[in-house]
Amino acid sequence: MKMYGKHRFPGRLFIVEGIDGSGKSTQLMLLKKWLESEGYVVYFSEWNSSPLVQDVTKRGKKKKMLTPMTFSLIHATDFADRTEHHIIPPLKAGAVVLADRYSYTAFARDVVRGVSPKWVRELYAFAVKPTVAFYFRTPLDVAMKRILGGRDAIKYYEAGMDLGLSDDIEQSFGLFQARIIEEYEKMVAEFGLVAIDATRSIEEQQAEVRRIVSEALTGTKKTKVRRWLDLASLAKRSQK
Amino acid sequence: MARFSFFGEALPEIDLEELKGKLIVLEGTDGVGRSTHIGLLKQWLENHGHAVLDTGMTRSALAGKRLKQAKEGHTLGGITMSLFYATDLADRLENEIIPALRAGFIVLTDRYIYSLMARAIVRGADPEWLREVYGFALKPDAIFYLRVGIDDLVTRVLQSTGFEYWESGMDLHMGEDMYESFVRYQKWLLAEFDKMVEVYGFQPIDASGSVEEVFKELRDRVDAVVARDGD
Numbered sequence: 001m002k003m004y005g006k007h008r009f010p011g012r013l014f015i016v017e018g019i020d021g022s023g024k025s026t027q028l029m030l031l032k033k034w035l036e037s038e039g040y041v042v043y044f045s046e047w048n049s050s051p052l053v054q055d056v057t058k059r060g061k062k063k064k065m066l067t068p069m070t071f072s073l074i075h076a077t078d079f080a081d082r083t084e085h086h087i088i089p090p091l092k093a094g095a096v097v098l099a100d101r102y103s104y105t106a107f108a109r110d111v112v113r114g115v116s117p118k119w120v121r122e123l124y125a126f127a128v129k130p131t132v133a134f135y136f137r138t139p140l141d142v143a144m145k146r147i148l149g150g151r152d153a154i155k156y157y158e159a160g161m162d163l164g165l166s167d168d169i170e171q172s173f174g175l176f177q178a179r180i181i182e183e184y185e186k187m188v189a190e191f192g193l194v195a196i197d198a199t200r201s202i203e204e205q206q207a208e209v210r211r212i213v214s215e216a217l218t219g220t221k222k223t224k225v226r227r228w229l230d231l232a233s234l235a236k237r238s239q240k
Numbered sequence: 241m242a243r244f245s246f247f248g249e250a251l252p253e254i255d256l257e258e259l260k261g262k263l264i265v266l267e268g269t270d271g272v273g274r275s276t277h278i279g280l281l282k283q284w285l286e287n288h289g290h291a292v293l294d295t296g297m298t299r300s301a302l303a304g305k306r307l308k309q310a311k312e313g314h315t316l317g318g319i320t321m322s323l324f325y326a327t328d329l330a331d332r333l334e335n336e337i338i339p340a341l342r343a344g345f346i347v348l349t350d351r352y353i354y355s356l357m358a359r360a361i362v363r364g365a366d367p368e369w370l371r372e373v374y375g376f377a378l379k380p381d382a383i384f385y386l387r388v389g390i391d392d393l394v395t396r397v398l399q400s401t402g403f404e405y406w407e408s409g410m411d412l413h414m415g416e417d418m419y420e421s422f423v424r425y426q427k428w429l430l431a432e433f434d435k436m437v438e439v440y441g442f443q444p445i446d447a448s449g450s451v452e453e454v455f456k457e458l459r460d461r462v463d464a465v466v467a468r469d470g471d
Contacts, residue, residue, distance in 0.1 A: 050316055052306045053324065065302050068252050069330045069376060074303070077323040084317035119249035122372035126319050 011091035012220055013128055014213060015102040017184065018136030019177050020158070021143030022198050023205070027136065028100050030206045031213060035096055039222040043090035045099045049081035061157055068113035071157070075106055076123050087128055094221040103127045104135075104191065108183035112176065113163060131216050134209060135188060136198040140178050147173075244341070247353075248375020251330075254338060261341035262466060263378060265352040268386035269429050270407040271397045272447050273454065277386070278348050280455050281462060285346055290466065293340040296350030300331035311406060322360045326373055329353070333378065341378075346466060353377050354440065358432040362425070363412065382465045383440060384458060386447040390427050397422070 014031070016024040035042045057074050060066045066074070090097050103124040110120045147154070148170060156162070159169045160176025188195055194212060196205055242256035244263075250256075266274045275296075282292045298304045298311075307324050310316050316324065329352075340347050353374040361367055388396070397403060403418035405411075409425025410418065437444055443461060447454050 050310065050320070052310045052313070052316070053320070056303045056306045056327070060302050065331075067330075067334050069334060070302060070327055073323060073327040073330050077320055077327055080320040080323050081316060084320055114252035116249040116252075119372065119375060122369065122375075123323075125366075125369055125372075 009088070009091035009128075010094040010221065011097055012131040012216060013087065013091060013097045013099070014132050014134070014216075015099040015104075015130045016134045016136065017101060017104045017193065018138060018198065019140075019143050019180055019184070021146035022136035022138040023146070023202065024134070024136040024198075025100050026202065027134070027196075027205055027209055028098055030202075031209055032098055034206075034210055035098075035213075040217070041093075041095045041221060043086075043095040043097045045082060045086045045090075045097055047078070047082065047101075049078045049085075053078050053081055061155075064156065064162070066157070066162070068110065068115050068162075071113065071162075072106065072110040072115050072120060072123070075110075079103065079106070079124070080126065083127060091128065096217070096220060099130075102130060102133065104133065104184070104187055104193065107187060108180045111183055112160070112179040132212060133191065133193045134212075135184060135193040135195045136205075137184075137195045138198040140174065140181060142199060143177065144174060245379050246375065247377055247379055248372060251334065251338075251376050254334075259338065259341040259378075260344045262346045262382075263337065263341060263349070263380040264346065264462060264465060265349050265354070265380045265383040266386065267351060267354050267383055267433065267442065268388075268447065269393060269426055269433065270404075271393055271400065272386045272388055273396075273451065274350050274386060276451060277455060277458055278350050280451075281348055281458065284459060285462070285466070291340075291343070291345045292348060293336060293345045294348045294350070295332055295336055297325065297355070298328055300328040301335065302331040303328040318360065318363045318365060322356065322365060322370065322373070325356050329356070329374075330376060333376070337378070349380075352380065352383070354383065354433070354436055354442075358429050358436070361432055362409070362428050381468075382461070383442045384461060385433060385437065385442040385444045386454070386458075387430075387433075387444050388446075388448045390423060390430065392448050393426055394419075394423065 016028045018024040032042055032044060053074070057078060060070065060074060087097055087099070106124060107117070107120055111117045154169055154173050159173035161169060161172050163172070163176065165175040166172040184193075187193055196208060198205060242259065244256045244259045266278055268274050278294050282294050285292050298307045303324060307328050310321070310324060337347050337349070357367065357370045357374065360370055397407070403422050408418045408422040410421055412421070412425060414424045415421035436442060445454065445457055445461070
């Protein structure tokens with residue numbers, strides 16, 4: 001059991017952060033496509049931790065059992081499982097690991113909920129420091145338009161309803177996200193997050209992301225079996 | 241002045257001034273008789289007119305059941321397990337222990353952060369990190385450390401449940417069989433507990449005697465804590 005901190009593993013870790021509706025997941029998906037086409041071994045670290053931990057999180061949310069502390073701790077537990085199972089092993093194997101949201105999400109969200117900033121940073125001391133952490137900087141109104149336009153109903157904790165900011169879920173969501181943005185902005189200098197202006201076109205943002213990532217990839221392993229993978233995915237597609 | 245304090249960073253939204261009860265911890269390795277004594281103490285305290293809450297690891301409404309299952313499956317890593325236990329403890333603190341203390345109960349807890357730290361340290365966790373993480377815990381009024389030597393412990397375990405996977409530290413691959421592993425693992429845990437005696441002010445109690453003898457000493461010491469003036 002180690003504090004991983006600045007890792008010396010042969011792989012690379014790129015993560016994206018930003019509020020809901022910042023477009024970070026789209027950017028990460030496009031980055032993944034490009035890395036794969038360049039022949040890198042890409043491992044997408046999803047939030048699929050142990051079913052046992054997931055059950056606790058889901059049940060806690062559904063029954064509104066979570067306090068700021070237990071919300072913070074159960075997400076840290078989940079993140080630890082993900083680190084131990086889905087981040088460290090591929091990094092050791094030399095893969096390019098991509099993660100949609102990272103410990104910075106917890107630093108923003110938990111602190112807004114009233115958890116001590118110092119404590120939550122200690123809590124995540126085991127986390128691997130990303131090679132590059134992108135922060136998709138978005139004004140609140142832009143993100144709100146994207147979210148409220150398209151998606152299903154906003155969920156209770158996502159809207160920060162537990163904070164009692166407003167009885168109206170959309171209003172609560174806005175107030176909560178505004179505070180999250182303040183926390184992210186503080187972290188840009190603290191952790192050296194690379195801020196990307198997310199009001200620009202998708203293509204412009206992606207070009208900048210790829211430029212920054214490619215600089216950090218010198219010496220990273222590429223696969224020789226790419227053709228096989230392509231053939232396998234083609235075969236899968238034709239079966240459908 | 242509040243009688244209670246936290247080890248490190250405070251839990252949000254808790255007013256320590258409101259807490260009136262007593263928080264009493266029973267610590268000790270596996271098979272030392274903690275739960276027997278908690279049962280006896282509870283009865284004895286209630287007979288004397290005190291309201292008692294007894295609690296212990298993996299008993300939270302939020303995470304208890306799943307945490308037990310996680311233990312059985314042996315699939316979670318060390319950091320994950322430490323944090324899972326911390327979630328369980330935070331849920332019990334906020335929803336059971338603190339409300340009970342507010343209402344003036346005597347809270348008896350079967351193990352506390354010390355067991356969690358000892359077990360994690362033996363598995364290679366950073367002690368400094370553990371102290372920070374568990375910093376949200378309330379400092380107890382007293383920690384009674386039931387202690388027996390390794391030979392007594394082996395006899396007791398053989399007479400009750402036999403060697404068990406976790407209690408033998410089998411995940412650490414320390415010995416050829418469960419007996420060897422148990423002895424090495426429990427010796428190591430004992431050493432970690434012994435180190436904590438001074439650091440955290442444990443009150444060691446020799447638990448090698450009969451249940452009656454051990455309980456008599458424990459009862460007298462608990463009585464002193466309960467009688468101690470609150471403020």
